[in-house]
Amino acid sequence: MSDHATDDDATAADGTEDAHIEDARIETRAIHAGQEPDPETGALMTPIHANSTYKQSAPGEHTGYEYSRTGDPTRSDLEANLASLESGSHARCFSSGMGAINTVLNLLDAGDHVVAGNDVYGGTHRILTQVYEQYDLDTTFVDTTDLDAVRDAMREETALVWVETPTNPLMNVNDIAALAEIAHEGDALCAVDNTFATPYLQRPLEHGADIVAQSLTKYLGGHSDTIGGALIVDDADLDERIGFYQNAVGATPGPFDCFLVLRGTKTLPVRMDRHCENAAELAAWLDAHEDVARVYYPGLESHPEHELAAEQMDDFGGMLSFEFDGTLAEASTVVSETDVFTLAESLGGVESLIEQPAAMTHAAIPREERLAAGLTDGLIRVSVGVEHVDDLKADLQAAFETARQ
Structure with a gap:
């Protein structure tokens, strides 16, 4: 069993504390990554930016925010925090875990094929079979602890291998690295639902996965008082594709929900x-x-x-x-x-x-x-x-x- 430590903290050239947060241990990044005191007020906690729209200095010229479905400062802080915790470079937040899962499926085309575990979360099974089948997306459910069964299920049109580990409710543990390798051999994406483990215990991107899905409702929120989801990747192009569907479909969280999850990740x-x-x-x-x-x-x-x-x-x-x-x-x-x-x-x-x-x-x-x-x-x-x-x-x-x- 490994602990949560990384290599020794890097020392900033100018001696500032912020410069080495990125290289800090996960307990430190949970509290500080993506978050700094508000520059105008000095407020320690991320403000709740309850806005729907933002002033533009000229048509098409803005500070980075224009409309809150597309982006919100509170959400941006949460996304930066989650990317750091999951060892990714980009994160996108959604109004629910199912909103996040739906966005992964938005990346696929009619005629594509999915390989998924036969004991995945019921909501995942439902959206694959009762929603996306009507759009000509076919799914094969297999025992993902059996690598030969996964290989046998792969087809030329397989575009996604969907993995849970540990699984719900039988707590099966899947080999992320091996499943990612099988997916990549078939030019498919490997997505891992990391909700049960959380990034504190397991970081699938470090094992070769392309996408990590989280239900922020669960451990990351931690207090049964908010609903949310997230997708984390370590590829800018893939993040841009996810971001397009995040904005186009609009299943995005409000700033108060993001604030509650940020409160949760600290502990x-x-x-x-x-x-x-x-x-x-x-x-x-x-x-x-x-x-x-x-x-x-x-x-x-x-x-x-x-x-x-x-x-x-x-x-x-x-x-x-x-x-x-x-x-x-x-x-x-x-x-x-x-x-x-x-x-x-x-x-x-x-x-x-x-x-x-x-x-x-x-x-x-x-x-x-x-x-x-x-x-x-x-x-x-x-x-x-x-x-x-x-x-x-x-x-x-x-x-x-x-x-x-």
């Missing part, structure tokens, strides 16, 4: 350390529990991709799933009888959340198909928050006991 490292610490201890406790049939968490040595996760990630994250050893009804009781965990479908906030995919996020899938994909009746997914881990254990223990009555 991302300390929050993620606690999320990871709690999740690791809770996973070990569940793994030894008599009422639990199986735990899905990359930090467990029993996880099939544990070694890959240790090489590719800086820690194992705050998400885990487990199979309650009981019926669908008993598992439903478990998720309904918690007090510290909240029954809800999102993730990444400071509070712990719990959900049952078979009865909630994956209820529309026929039972036979769901079971074949590994989504059992007793599967429970939890987003482990930053509460005291002993309270989380006690909460689940009480719910287990209630379910057994």
